Amino acid sequence: MSDLAPIPDIIIRRLPIYLQALQHLHSRSVVTTNSQELGKMLGISAAQIRKDLSQFGGFGKQGTGYNIPFLIEKLKNILKIDRTWDVILVGAGDLGHAIARYQGFQNRGFRIIAVFDNNPAIIGSTIEEFSILPVSQARDFIQKNRVNIALLTVPASSAQEAAEFLVESGIKAILNYAPISLLLPEGIQVEYLDPLLQLQHMTYYLE
Amino acid sequence: MSDLAPIPDIIIRRLPIYLQALQHLHSRSVVTTNSQELGKMLGISAAQIRKDLSQFGGFGKQGTGYNIPFLIEKLKNILKIDRTWDVILVGAGDLGHAIARYQGFQNRGFRIIAVFDNNPAIIGSTIEEFSILPVSQARDFIQKNRVNIALLTVPASSAQEAAEFLVESGIKAILNYAPISLLLPEGIQVEYLDPLLQLQHMTYYLE
DNA sequence: CATTGTGAACGGGTTCACAGCA
DNA sequence: TGCTGTGAACCCGTTCACAATG
Numbered sequence: 001m002s003d004l005a006p007i008p009d010i011i012i013r014r015l016p017i018y019l020q021a022l023q024h025l026h027s028r029s030v031v032t033t034n035s036q037e038l039g040k041m042l043g044i045s046a047a048q049i050r051k052d053l054s055q056f057g058g059f060g061k062q063g064t065g066y067n068i069p070f071l072i073e074k075l076k077n078i079l080k081i082d083r084t085w086d087v088i089l090v091g092a093g094d095l096g097h098a099i100a101r102y103q104g105f106q107n108r109g110f111r112i113i114a115v116f117d118n119n120p121a122i123i124g125s126t127i128e129e130f131s132i133l134p135v136s137q138a139r140d141f142i143q144k145n146r147v148n149i150a151l152l153t154v155p156a157s158s159a160q161e162a163a164e165f166l167v168e169s170g171i172k173a174i175l176n177y178a179p180i181s182l183l184l185p186e187g188i189q190v191e192y193l194d195p196l197l198q199l200q201h202m203t204y205y206l207e
Numbered sequence: 208m209s210d211l212a213p214i215p216d217i218i219i220r221r222l223p224i225y226l227q228a229l230q231h232l233h234s235r236s237v238v239t240t241n242s243q244e245l246g247k248m249l250g251i252s253a254a255q256i257r258k259d260l261s262q263f264g265g266f267g268k269q270g271t272g273y274n275i276p277f278l279i280e281k282l283k284n285i286l287k288i289d290r291t292w293d294v295i296l297v298g299a300g301d302l303g304h305a306i307a308r309y310q311g312f313q314n315r316g317f318r319i320i321a322v323f324d325n326n327p328a329i330i331g332s333t334i335e336e337f338s339i340l341p342v343s344q345a346r347d348f349i350q351k352n353r354v355n356i357a358l359l360t361v362p363a364s365s366a367q368e369a370a371e372f373l374v375e376s377g378i379k380a381i382l383n384y385a386p387i388s389l390l391l392p393e394g395i396q397v398e399y400l401d402p403l404l405q406l407q408h409m410t411y412y413l414e
Numbered sequence: 415c416a417t418t419g420t421g422a423a424c425g426g427g428t429t430c431a432c433a434g435c436a
Numbered sequence: 437t438g439c440t441g442t443g444a445a446c447c448c449g450t451t452c453a454c455a456a457t458g
Binding site for chain 3: 252
């Protein structure tokens with residue numbers, strides 16, 4: 001627990017996966033698990049799971065394994081998802097519309113609280129309960145509501161510009177749906193979500 | 208090019224990213240680039256880009272760098288995306304609907320050619336030009352049309368079962384939108400697409 | 415006595431530095 | 437001269453193996 005050295009990011013990336021598996025077990029009323037069972041579920045070695053979890057403290061019990069509700073709580077703590085995060089959606093095109101309508105985020109710790117676009121033709125129209133706001137109002141909104149996270153669903157051609165504006169406005173983490181790499185200051189979290197990259201990776205192994 | 212040893216998967220994963228950057232440069236009519244410029248665009252070291260590309264042959268020219276159209280062609284070859292891949296969409300709930308309507312795959316080397324679901328209430332209804340087919344017809348369809356790739360957008364609770372059925376029917380690659388790990392035979396490609404995992408990873412670094 | 419937690423060994427990906435070449 | 441291609445060095449993540457323990 002005495003983390004003078006930062007925890008490797010690659011471990012942090014696995015924690016949500018562990019959490020997902022644990023919640024799945026929990027939903028089936030399983031109370032205890034162990035590194036071997038988790039490993040089989042996830043295709044990860046038991047040793048790695050033990051080593052990953054041990055970075056944060058002794059969550060397990062020798063001889064019995066891990067208590068699932070307890071470990072879920074701990075992982076949520078570590079990942080800071082023991083709360084609900086407000087996020088904004090920037091870009092109300094087809095993709096943005098689909099995401100705004102999609103209920104998958106709500107109840108899972110993230111809540112879309114506003115939708116922005118800069119197309120005058122759609123500003124003021126509504127998606128679900130959201131009235132589409134002009135991007136020019138985003139800065140005030142972000143600061144007033146202390147929003148840290150943005151979902152970026154603008155076209156690739158304006159993604160860099162939009163991202164820079166969001167960062168200047170106080171956004172600290174961007175989930176980028178646009179198929180383009182963003183260059184942003186150190187310390188800004190960026191994740192990329194492009195199904196095409198994943199499809200293109202898989203085809204290498206086909207035929 | 209004499210690959211007795213297989214190319215590490217981590218390199219294959221970077222190729223689509225390189226391709227994306229190259230296509231971006233190409234669209235701006237840039238004809239030549241080099242490892243340093245690409246590295247800056249992508250946040251990857253120049254040495255790594257050179258080493259990755261050299262795995263597949265000498266694509267560059269000392270002193271000048273890489274010819275963009277040539278390198279794009281080569282990467283498409285390697286990734287086998289110098290053709291169009293037919294894919295099926297399995298699961299026509301909200302998410303499946305959004306993906307079926309979304310035009311982002313067409314014209315980028317992948318084409319949805321059918322949509323399946325097992326809910327009698329929606330079988331036969333249409334999304335765009337697709338008539339939703341019963342899953343029971345999927346096996347024949349996959350085999351007749353030699354489909355290799357499926358987008359899986361069923362609920363998490365039925366994803367494992369659906370995936371197994373698809374694999375038995377001949378599917379070789381699954382892009383899994385359901386928030387659950389799949390256990391499938393060796394040799395089947397699986398990619399996971401769950402925005403929540405990415406959001407949960409980013410929150411670790413916030414505040 | 416089954417399973418964790420962990421130092422040590424291992425393996426492999428990344429960086430370095432420079433020879434080679436247009 | 438400028439940039440690629442690449443062996444060697446380095447670094448870091450994974451696996452191994454076992455002591456510790458409830």
